[in-house]
Amino acid sequence: MLAHIDAGAYASTFITKELTRLMERMFGIDIHEATEDADAQLVLTSAGLKQDAELKDEFRIALADGRLSIDANTDIALLIAVYRFAYQFGARFPQPGAAGERLLKLDRDVFGSTVLDIRETAAFAHRGVCIEGADSVENIIDFIDWLPKLGFNTFFVQFENPYPFLKRWYQHEFNPYVNAEPFDAGIAQQMSDRVDEAMRTRGIVQHRVGHGWTGEVLGYSSKYGWESGLTIPEEKKPLVAELNGKRELVDGAPILTSLDFSNPEVTPRMVEIVVDYARKHPDVDYLHVWLSDAQNNICECDKCRTWLPSDQYVRFLNALDERLTKEGLDAHICFLLYHELLFAPEYETIRHPGRFTMMFAPITRTFERSYADVNLDQLPEPASYMRNQIVLPNSLEDNLSYLFAWQKTFHGDAFVYDYPLGRAHYGDFGYLAISDTIRRDIAKLGSLGLNGYISCQELRVGFPHYLPNYVMGRMLWNPWLDYEQLKDEYFEALLGEGWRDALPWLETASELSSCDYFIAIGERHDPEQAKRYAELSEQARAVEDTLVNHVVSADDGHRAAWLVLDWHRGYVERISTALAALANGDEIRAKAAWSRFLDYIRRGEMDVQPQLDVYRVIEVARNYAGFSPKDGFQK
Template sequence: MMQLNIEVSEPVKATAEAEFLRLFRAMFGEAPSNATVTLSSDGIAPGPSVHDAIAITLDHGNLTIHGNTNVALIIGIYRFFYEFGARYPQPGENREIIPSHGIDEFINGTLKVEETASQVHRGVCIEGADSIENILDFITWMPKVGFNAFFVQFENPYPFLKRWYEHEFNPYAEVEEFDTDIAQRMSDEVDRCMAERGIIQHRVGHGWTGEVLGYSSKYGWEKGIKLPKDKEPLVAEIKGKRELIDGAPILTSLDFANPEVIPQMVELVVDYAKKRPDVDYLHVWLSDADNNICECDECKKELVSDQYVRFLNDLDERLTEEGLDTRICFLLYHELLFAPEHEVIKHPDRFTMMFAPITRTFEKSYADVDYEHGVPEPEPYVRNDYTMPNSLEENLAYLFAWQKTFKGDSFVYDYPLGRAHYGDFGYMKIAHTIARDIQYLDRLGLNGYVSCQELRVGTPTFFPNYVMGRMLWDSKLDYDALVEEYFETLFGADWKQVVDYLSQMSTLSSCDYFNAIGERLDPDMARRYDEIVAMADEFLPVIEQHIADSTGVVKSYWLGLSHHRQYVMKLAAALHEIAVGNEEKAQHLWHDFLDFIRRNEPLTQPNLDVYRVIEVAKNYAGFKL
């Protein structure tokens, strides 16, 4: 057995050892006793100036893998095996491609890799409906492709787990046992999984406004709650009333002019920070709705962003008093996109600014904007009469205004795989947009990228997420080379046929149309959806032949493409009827699509979030449940 030296603290030490030995044995077999391997980390804590870096040296059986941070060491281990042909195309250990080499290739081999990550923030935030296995598989996959951070929204991932275990929107599945205790045990598993890999932990986000009213953030968007009389003075006054928006604390804003509100919210955050020193970035946002800002006489005197910054400064002061160095993420979203007019963050080193252009188009990239002539000044804010912008230009106008007042750490919190991707049937256009966006981050003055998204985004492939991780690690990677690497791994010698097919699907479909950007009656989109159906129908013989001729992992991906083909044909047919205004037929075809994805969910569960595609389609595309 080789001499294995591991210089990193627990629990990362156990993971580094286990994963290195697992992959080594699968690839090279048992190593002779004269081989020496050293895995080490400097253990640098995460921060806005810390770019993960790896150094790998192999010299005739003597291997060193070093990371400046703990997560960098784990990334470096996977990178070493990547250099010998290992590929990690999607979450799940059973989806890894690990070629077999003789031990002589290790004993006689030489290799030198030294790299520093292009971006500090390289993360994903949980969305959709997820089993605990989905979450753990995704987290364990992240460092294989270069990600370093995971964001658990709320106090724990209760709402995302609940959607899965209660099978919301899928009556074909039996409801499983689930409650708050089960959710907490699963949340603890998620925390352990992150800690064992050195994954940077982001947490909470929305929910603090509800906490002020006495409602836990762990329940997410749950509705049907009645506000007690004694809490009414704390709630935003809108059209003369103080009540919960849609019966949901998370959607409800507060009266920040009420002298009780900011101090209460500050203490809630401070108490949480004391209990959770393991959280690296604590997100402190306001409500998750727009046009719900308090209209009382005092609040109307200033922007809610001025009130927000005043709160952040008070929070910073209290955290300092408590001796806590907790880093706070604040949010540019809904009305908070409007930069404050008077207040300024006093100690920017405490804070990370998060730009969240949730309604932006993904039909174009940040790289396509005319920055000299195309970015307007933000429109004046009109209280509770605000329409979220779709254009990149308008969204960026808000970012640039905030950057005049805040010069600290920042990243974009973007949504390509949160709902836009359902409109791109081939996932090739959205992948290319992600790549070009990431390459433009430095020029936007941003320090990274966190994707708010479903974890099960593999219909037809996980290529967009693969591109995201790889290019956040190295923004100079060639996109076309990534296309070849990925699709040849999945589909074998005829990978170009698949790329051409999926690229045509992407060209014909529309992220914007699916997400209600633009007119619903659209003859051109109707024609394009017809072409998609015909193209998918014509591709069946190709799929059938490759399923018959292939084996193992390659065969499994061709089978996945077969499911995707029917998924696309049924959904495109329904969207065609939306585009021509035939409501009755659209709903009939939509229910045929629902029957197909619901029945097949046991087969496609890791790759398709049935809950989320239904939710997005009914909220935006024009279908009914």
């Protein structure tokens, strides 16, 4: 069978490869490339448009008399449509990686006799994921490969390259049972080039950098992320924010350090650094220009005290826009509502909103409620700004009050940068509650004046399953899907025969655990939650036989997913015991149980590497839940 594909030079090659693979595996049909549409029975065409706030991915799939045509407005939409075509014939993609695909083997006559006319447009322009956690380069590429299979179009690499996320994995931080592997900046760059190629060949919309610009002004590369233990040279101190009468790096970390924007050297330096990056990286679709990654570290000098941080930020953004325009650069800039920048400016406004996208990042919000639960007509007034004394809100109402205040001054493109799979998911042991919050949040985005969603998250978030990301991708494309049907579809694809037997356990695990408790929202001493954790630990022991029986009886294509569920059961039994003791205030018992949990996940990490980010769960438990990565551990 002959096929003709008209897309971008990079994307055309990859889409040809994917179409050939799917047609051969599903229908036993060999594909050869034709030079002209008239000679082809499969014709795929992309208009090659560049995604922006006004453009939403769309496609049409038409199949009749054995001739397939797919037309799309962007390269990534064309690839999404190829997977959507396979989905129509039973293909499912419940998790990243080749082992996560479920492709039916059908007779080629099924292709020849089927008639299709499918027209779809994405509900939102921005549908993506931002890297976090500890990742091998294979983890990152597998995840990027998975994105268009679910309807995502965007991937965000924080910093100059993914060095800090790769370093965590290859140095095996927090896991002394695994030897560190060779790793340095050169290796990271080679891996980063592979990641960039994976995005480019698929037509993925690329977001880049974020935090780190403030450190660049001081002479520190953003590629090293949250490196600390550094000291600032005397000649650079005038550029640094004054805090308590001193000008130093916050915790020795450039990324956490604010600048003195009243110093006339600061804005021009930062503008030139960003412009130089934009000039050298025209392939970046959305360049994120944020300030420091810390709160209550804003300059206290007399001049800065007269301005809100957001007024200074907007003044800088306008200077950046002016300089980019002068250089003839069309770089699109994402600016951030986060920490002090949640407080809307009093005086300054962005002069050319078409250059910018506003990103709302409510990092401290609860995930035990959804935006759908909020009465938007009864929001409180935003809190007054108190320099270096802010307390970030947990409530959705307070967070949204900041967003709405900004929307009075900025009327351009905007999306939410949210964190359900960045920390809170570790508190939902069944991953069903967090999935439900995600789908309900997405349904509300339009009412919030938001044009999409990027999830700041670990990539290894399949423990015990990847339903949260599956729901996120599918419903960002179409938020009107039936959630219960989507959930059933997912578990049937993941687990195969007997999939319904897993749901009662997962429902129990979600019901008895708590996202909020794990990320330190609410009191740490909580006897009622302690009882729920103790009950959950008992339930984990009780379900062991059911899960083991399914491991034994499952076919080869589904056994691995059942093995993960069984391994996860042991995880829940141990961490619930530790959390029950913590919530009861029994520190000695909590430390002993935590040590037992650490030993379990460290020894078993390689068995569930794509599913569980051991580094990140330990980091979150240390920073929020109240545990230590070292307590009770013996080499």
